Amino acid sequence: MSNVTNVKDDLVNAMNAHDLEAALQCYTDGAVYVSPCGVGEGRDEIASFLGAFLTGFPDVRWTPWSTAVVCGNLVITQWAITGTHDGPFMLPNGEIVEATGRCVNVRGCSLRTMDGDRIAAHCVFYDQLELYAQLGAELVVQRP
Template identity: 45%
Template sequence: MPDARTILDKVTEGFNRHDLEAVTRCFDARGVFVTPSGVGDGLEEISYFFETSLTAFPDAVVTLWSTVACGDTAIGEWTLTGTHGGAYMLPGGDVVAATGRPIAVRGASFCTVDEDGVVGYRIYYDQLELIAQLGRTVSAEGEF
């Protein structure tokens, strides 16, 4: 079975090179990608989630600052930095057009592997922190 920490590093490196093919190659065909904004089930949907992130933040870079492995799972804490240069979909479906604003968001990834690659990849970050950095606020009714 591949080493979970090595695979987490490969996913991060592929993302930082903006190489969607390299990222997708790390995943098993039955892999699942879970984010605060939705779930990608299978390679096509997983690739779509990474692609939309890179469209919204075309200079995005993830900096891993802590990684631990426990069996078939690696956990990484990171900071995502970039510039809002493309459409970003908010919870609820509204879209924020490019603002040119810089972002820096802290988060964590849980990467679970088996002999065929990543079967589960979960990322966690504070959506409100990101939305605030894009210059949006939440109304009393919970709308952005």
């Protein structure tokens, strides 16, 4: 269990230091990253997702509060992120929201499938409505 929780700590520390290269070292070469904004395959695409988040929220901080290891190589972490929206950020619907200067505090969880001491698959879930509301984004209901 210590290896997988160490990787979680390494990833959180790298992201909180805004060290994208260190964060990418937590992933296998062929890792898959899945979030409400899409799917990234391999470190280059994962770098795009993580980098876009760091651009949109340059002071972002991840705070994990619960981690569990289940089925040997599956790690689940509940967390919250806080940050100021000071750069462009793509919402899950594809809309780019320019900097609003608003502070956000969003809850979520991550499921990571480990391959040894690296992340092979990383699925991120967060309260999208909470993020939309805090950014002041307009929700549009499309009816048939």
